[in-house]
Amino acid sequence: MDKRFHLETIAITAGRPTPIADGPVNPPISLNSTLHAGGPIGYGRYGNETWTALEDAIGSLEGGRTLVFSSGMAAISAVFSLLPVGSVVTTSHQGYSGTMTLLNSLHQSGRIEVRFVDLANTQEVISALPGTSLLWLESPTNPCLDIADLPTLISAAKQMGCGVAVDNTFATPMVQKPLSFGADMVMHSVTKYLAGHSDVVLGSISTNDDALFSRISDSRKLNGAIPGPFEAWLALRGLRTFALRFDRAQSSAGELARRLSMHHKITKVYYPGLQTDSNHERAMNFMSGYGAVVSFTIIGGAVEADRVCEAAELITNATSLGGVESLWERRRRWALESASVPESLIRLSVGCENVEDLWADIESALQHA
Ligand SMILES: Cc1ncc(COP(=O)(O)O)c(C=O)c1O
Known part of the structure; x- marks a missing residue:
């Protein structure tokens, strides 16, 4: 090439x-x-x-x-x-x-x-x-x-x-x-x-x-x-569309991570693009972006996190990541997931939908769960 x-x-x-x-x-x-x-x-x-x-x-x-x-x-x-x-x-x-x-x-x-x-x-x-x-x-x-x-x-x-x-x-x-x-x-x-x-x-x-x-x-x-x-x-x-998809998903992930970090029901956001993230400085030194996955924990435990994942209308409650459609899941629902991952941790794979639609869905799922 x-x-x-x-x-x-x-x-x-x-x-x-x-x-x-x-x-x-x-x-x-x-x-x-x-x-x-x-x-x-x-x-x-x-x-x-x-x-x-x-x-x-x-x-x-x-x-x-x-x-x-x-x-x-x-x-x-x-x-x-x-x-x-x-x-x-x-x-x-x-x-x-x-x-x-x-x-x-x-x-x-x-x-x-x-x-x-x-x-x-x-x-x-x-x-x-x-x-x-x-x-x-x-x-x-x-x-x-x-x-x-x-x-x-x-x-x-x-x-x-x-x-x-x-x-x-x-x-x-x-x-x-x-x-x-x-x-x-x-x-x-x-x-x-x-x-x-x-x-x-x-x-x-x-x-x-x-x-x-x-x-x-x-x-x-x-x-x-x-x-x-x-x-x-x-x-x-x-x-063929990888760069377009990734660009869009990554920019939405940055915005959603920022808004999640200010939400009263969220206890911690894991996203290296956030200045408050313990990985931020290391990431900034050699990475040209921070990716399109955002993880976060919520007030409560497994039951509350499961409810949030199930309450979404736009974001699909499913495992995996990297697709055009946004997915989220509570990671500890899997027996194989490490016990060091918090019970309430939700991993969000941000897709290519409109970022405001995604945020509205997240806010409403957090509110209703
Ligand atoms: C970071 C990472 N590596 C490897 C794998 C395994 O890939 P596959 O499911 O295609 O076998 C996954 C799957 O989720 C993953 O997230």
Whole structure:
């Protein structure tokens, strides 16, 4: 992809077929389990031209070669599957519940040793690095929106010879590009902002290290966590409007976070864009935005928070994030969510609706619940 282009342009232009007269403008949905012999791919589990188009586009946005997977968790599992038995992984003690549960089970089974740290405490993370094989950074974290000082931590880890992988699902390349800070891998739940319409489950890993790329590609081939061509095509279609969607959602999130922080029924707002947020300064130093997820706690507990989520008319009471439609949920309704997340914490994924309509819905849900 042409380096002159901005990210908004790349999202629209990358992953297109080579222009030829009467050739298609968009890649086809390649529904083939096998291919004519003699080529570099050979079989439907090894490669697919629709995946390649999506991989080219995500790779151009993140600045690395990319592999897409059947889900974000499949991509995460592929990364951990590369680690030799007994390797040490250092990671936050708070993050996406699926990743945390997987890491806990790998730790408990003795497959790997996991060191859990407070990722917002840069010195604590650096102190845990000696002997670490992989530093896994999710930033901002799901759902408490803690921010890791990516440039400092990645540089410290590289100096000590540790691998670094960053889950960039919440921030997206609009806000930060971990490969440009020296990370080895950047991972996405493509399900969220990149695809953006709550209609596919997909994941990706991008890297600039060719040897690592081959190992991840082999892992995908052999573990078989491949995406469907239709899902890949849908994600690429969604990606065309990624920058527009994210821009809108992020600006509404900032405004809603500000108003929530002044609401009498709210006890705490978690949003790194707020000057009062403990992560604000760290975030401001290297991020170009603060994302479109806002979490908050309300007066009361689980029952009151559930009532708020159910009382909304516009915002959907559902899990997930990153779609055009706003979603919210009480995170602790999930058994897997960490007990360190407050019972009344509601995670709001701000979509692309009119911000005043969203605020009216939030105010009325808070009032009626
Ligand atoms: C930060 C983060 N990483 C990874 C995942 C897992 O992605 P998927 O649901 O696509 O498997 C999620 C899902 O919510 C997530 O929020």
